[in-house]
Amino acid sequence: MDNKRPLILISNDDGYNYNGIRSLIKVARTLGDVFVVAPAVHQSGMSSAITFVNPVRTIKVTEEPGFTVYLATGTPADCVKLALSQLMADRMPDVVLAGINHGFNSGLNTLYSGTMACVFEGILHGVPSVAFSFGDYSSDADTSVCEEVVHHVTKRVLERGLPKDVCLNVNIPHVDGTFKGMKVTTGDMGRWVNEWEHRVDPTGRDYYWLTGEFELADKGEGLTDYYWLERGYVTVTPTHVDQTDFASMAAISDLLL
Amino acid sequence: MDNKRPLILISNDDGYNYNGIRSLIKVARTLGDVFVVAPAVHQSGMSSAITFVNPVRTIKVTEEPGFTVYLATGTPADCVKLALSQLMADRMPDVVLAGINHGFNSGLNTLYSGTMACVFEGILHGVPSVAFSFGDYSSDADTSVCEEVVHHVTKRVLERGLPKDVCLNVNIPHVDGTFKGMKVTTGDMGRWVNEWEHRVDPTGRDYYWLTGEFELADKGEGLTDYYWLERGYVTVTPTHVDQTDFASMAAISDLLL
Numbered sequence: 001m002d003n004k005r006p007l008i009l010i011s012n013d014d015g016y017n018y019n020g021i022r023s024l025i026k027v028a029r030t031l032g033d034v035f036v037v038a039p040a041v042h043q044s045g046m047s048s049a050i051t052f053v054n055p056v057r058t059i060k061v062t063e064e065p066g067f068t069v070y071l072a073t074g075t076p077a078d079c080v081k082l083a084l085s086q087l088m089a090d091r092m093p094d095v096v097l098a099g100i101n102h103g104f105n106s107g108l109n110t111l112y113s114g115t116m117a118c119v120f121e122g123i124l125h126g127v128p129s130v131a132f133s134f135g136d137y138s139s140d141a142d143t144s145v146c147e148e149v150v151h152h153v154t155k156r157v158l159e160r161g162l163p164k165d166v167c168l169n170v171n172i173p174h175v176d177g178t179f180k181g182m183k184v185t186t187g188d189m190g191r192w193v194n195e196w197e198h199r200v201d202p203t204g205r206d207y208y209w210l211t212g213e214f215e216l217a218d219k220g221e222g223l224t225d226y227y228w229l230e231r232g233y234v235t236v237t238p239t240h241v242d243q244t245d246f247a248s249m250a251a252i253s254d255l256l257l
Numbered sequence: 258m259d260n261k262r263p264l265i266l267i268s269n270d271d272g273y274n275y276n277g278i279r280s281l282i283k284v285a286r287t288l289g290d291v292f293v294v295a296p297a298v299h300q301s302g303m304s305s306a307i308t309f310v311n312p313v314r315t316i317k318v319t320e321e322p323g324f325t326v327y328l329a330t331g332t333p334a335d336c337v338k339l340a341l342s343q344l345m346a347d348r349m350p351d352v353v354l355a356g357i358n359h360g361f362n363s364g365l366n367t368l369y370s371g372t373m374a375c376v377f378e379g380i381l382h383g384v385p386s387v388a389f390s391f392g393d394y395s396s397d398a399d400t401s402v403c404e405e406v407v408h409h410v411t412k413r414v415l416e417r418g419l420p421k422d423v424c425l426n427v428n429i430p431h432v433d434g435t436f437k438g439m440k441v442t443t444g445d446m447g448r449w450v451n452e453w454e455h456r457v458d459p460t461g462r463d464y465y466w467l468t469g470e471f472e473l474a475d476k477g478e479g480l481t482d483y484y485w486l487e488r489g490y491v492t493v494t495p496t497h498v499d500q501t502d503f504a505s506m507a508a509i510s511d512l513l514l
Contacts, residue, residue, distance in 0.1 A: 032401045047304035047334075048368045053462040055456070075305075075370075082465060085452045111305045111377065111498060112334075120368065124448055138353075156512055163505045165446075182426040184510045186501040191381055195342045199312070207312040208339060238502040238509045241368060245495040252495045253441045255413055 005066070006032030006158050009083050009093035009127070012101065013043045013114025016061075016069070020100035020134060023143040025067075027150045028097060031158060033066040035093065037083040039114075040071040044103075046114040048121075049075045056082060076114035080121035083201050095123030095157055099132035100143045100150070106171045106225040107188030108213070111238065119167040130166040133230065135174035146172045149179070149195040149234050169237040171185050173229045180232040187237050188224035190217040242247070262323070263289030263415050266350035266384070270371025273318075273326070277357035277391060280400040282324075284407045285354060288320045288415060290323040292350065293376050294340040296371075297328040301360075303371040305378075305446045306332045313339060333371035337378035351381030352414055356389035357400045357407070361480040363390070363428045364445030365404040365469070368494065375502065376424040377498050385414050386424040392486065403429045406436070406491050426494040430486045437489040444494050445481035447474040 010029045012021045016038040028034045040059065051074040062069035070087060072079045080096060098118035105113040117132045122129030130153055134146050149172055162168065169187070173179065195212040218224040225235040265285045269278045273295040285291045297316065308331040314510035319326035327344060329336045337353060362370040372388045383428025387410055391403050406429055419425065426444070430436065452469040475481040482492040 018442050042280070045307045045309055047306045047374070049304045049306045050302045050369050050467055052302055052467040053299070055466050057462070057464050067396075078467065081449075081467070086455060086465060097264050108381070108498065110500060112307050117304070124365070153513060160512055162512075163502075163508055166502045166505045168509065182514060184506050184514070186503065186506075187499065189499045191339075195338050198343060205314070207314050208306055208343060210309040210335065210338070236509060236513060238505040239500045241500065242444065242446045243367060243496045243498065243500065244391040245420075245423045245497040246443065248423045249441050249443075249494040250389065251420055252423075252425065252493060255417055255419075256410060256493060257439060257441070 006094040007091060008032045008034050009096045010034060010036045011038055011076060011079045011083070011118045012099055013039065013046060014102055015039050015042045016071055018102060018139065019143045020102050021139060023147050024097055024100050024132065024150060027147050028154065029067065030169045031154055032094065035083065035088055036069040037072055037079040037087060039079055040073050043076050043114045045112050046075045046117065046119040047112050048077045051075055051188065058082065068127065077117040077121050080118045084121070084125045084127070092183045093127055095154065096127050096129040097132065097138050097154060098114060101133035102139060102141050103137040104133050104135050104171050104229065105131060105169060106229060106235065107190055108117055110187060116169060123165055123167045124241065128162040129168060130154065130157055131167065134172045141230045152173050165240055166238050169239045171225055171229055171235045173234065175232045177229060177236050182234040182236060183228040183236045185228055185237050188216055188221050188226040189217050263351040264348060265289045265291050266345065267291060267293045268295055268333060268336045268375045269356055270296065270303060271359055272296050272299045273328060275396065276400045276458050277359050277396060280390065280404050280487045281354055281357050281407060284404050285411065286324065288411055289351065292340065292345055293326040294329055294336040294344060296333060296336055297330050300371045302369050303332045303374065304333045304369050305374040308332055308335050308391070314341065332375040334378050337375045339358040341382045341384070350384055352411065353384050353386040354389065354411060355402050355472045358390035359396060359398045361390050361392050361428050361485060361486065362388060362426060363492065365445055367426060367444055373426060380422055380424045381498065385419040387411065387414055387427060387429045388424065389429065391429045400493050422497055423495050426496045428482055428486055428492045430489055430491065432489045436491050439491040439493060442482045442484045442485055442489060442492045442494050443480050445473055445483040
């Protein structure tokens with residue numbers, strides 16, 4: 001790195017008017033120059049959805065030395081793709097940060113997460129990437145308690161990088177007092193049950209709200225993010241994009257060929 | 258299995274008025290009873306997005322012995338979740354089939370695919386699940402050429418099941434004449450380049466269309482889906498949900514703790 005300050009790209013899925021992204025920006029500005037591309041509209045649960053049936057537009061809402069903010073009309077994945085391929089074409093960032101999400105992205109829920117989509121795009125473009133999520137789901141959650149963790153992880157990643165094709169999924173519990181510590185964990189691949197609430201509208205027609213309870217896969221082994229979050233630890237799950245199941249390739253050949 | 262015919266759940270992301278899902282239904286009805294829950298509106302590129310800001314509604318468009326069709330206002334993941342948790346609550350299906358998608362879901366593109374979201378929901382609910390995609394992207398693609406492959410794979414999966422937590426991603430090339438054969442492959446984790454086309458509207462404002470070219474990771478090793486699709490083979494990639502990068506957990510502990 002030359003004498004330039006690090007360049008940090010930030011996005012999220014909640015949108016720009018949330019404490020989570022404001023905390024992330026606050027910490028990032030102490031570590032480098034900050035470039036934000038956030039969704040113009042709330043995009044929770046959008047997974048890695050991309051927009052190609054319609055075009056995407058951007059609005060530049062802030063431009064000052066070391067700090068630029070765009071809002072984009074697309075999904076979280078669109079925001080990071082657009083940042084890395086168009087808006088930041090002059091200089092690639094040194095790190096992509098996503099969040100701080102209002103609510104955990106632990107275990108299976110990474111599958112549905114727009115926050116994780118941001119960091120998947122980061123590593124697909126060759127940039128070390130870290131997602132942060134906080135265990136308070138309210139829209140006015142006080143995310144300032146996460147700032148020390150964000151600072152620690154981001155500083156380390158800026159200094160030392162990450163293994164190729166691996167991003168970090170950092171979950172921060174909502175605790176009274178201080179965190180117990182930090183653990184590197186797997187994601188709990190449990191399952192959602194009672195996923196829908198069936199209701200009837202005033203005209204007698206059915207409709208369904210997505211809801212549910214998460215049944216943990218972890219039965220106390222102490223390997224997963226959920227296990228340690230419940231015990232007051234910050235968890236870090238190394239995560240990659242490739243979903244090929246290498247282990248079953250021979251069995252599938254036997255089955256089909 | 259008792260004397261009942263197999264029960265087959267079908268969904269897709271293109272919607273119900275596509276040849277792909279019609280071919281899938283045609284083959285499935287020769288193998289069992291068929292229950293369809295398809296998106297009411299085209300949902301390509303929706304990945305595993307879920308709907309919880311608004312409720313989801315359904316419309317039953319067909320009900321005859323052994324064949325039921327619902328359209329749902331949600332995403333592909335919503336359709337399969339709703340089918341397995343509410344609409345089919347009396348009897349779980351023996352297999353979930355998704356597609357036939359108009360266009361490949363090979364390599365990295367599984368990340369963005371609504372078709373793959375359907376089969377991820379299938380395995381998360383404990384049901385063997387297979388996605389089919391065809392290398393003709395036109396909305397009126399003739400998917401009848403895929404039917405023999407669909408029949409072969411579905412019959413085998415009904416007879417013998419699949420390994421726990423593994424679904425199949427079947428891609429079928431658009432070839433003149435007959436397929437060269439079938440290969441069990443990995444997904445090519447290449448990258449998209451030139452992802453956006455920057456345009457200016459008649460009032461002078463910028464907008465961006467998502468587009469791009471896919472750069473293969475495979476440099477001729479012959480392991481990936483793209484490699485064999487280009488050579489006229491049907492490819493089958495065993496796929497799972499968990500994206501934890503187990504291999505880098507020790508390195509990340511060294512980095513952060």
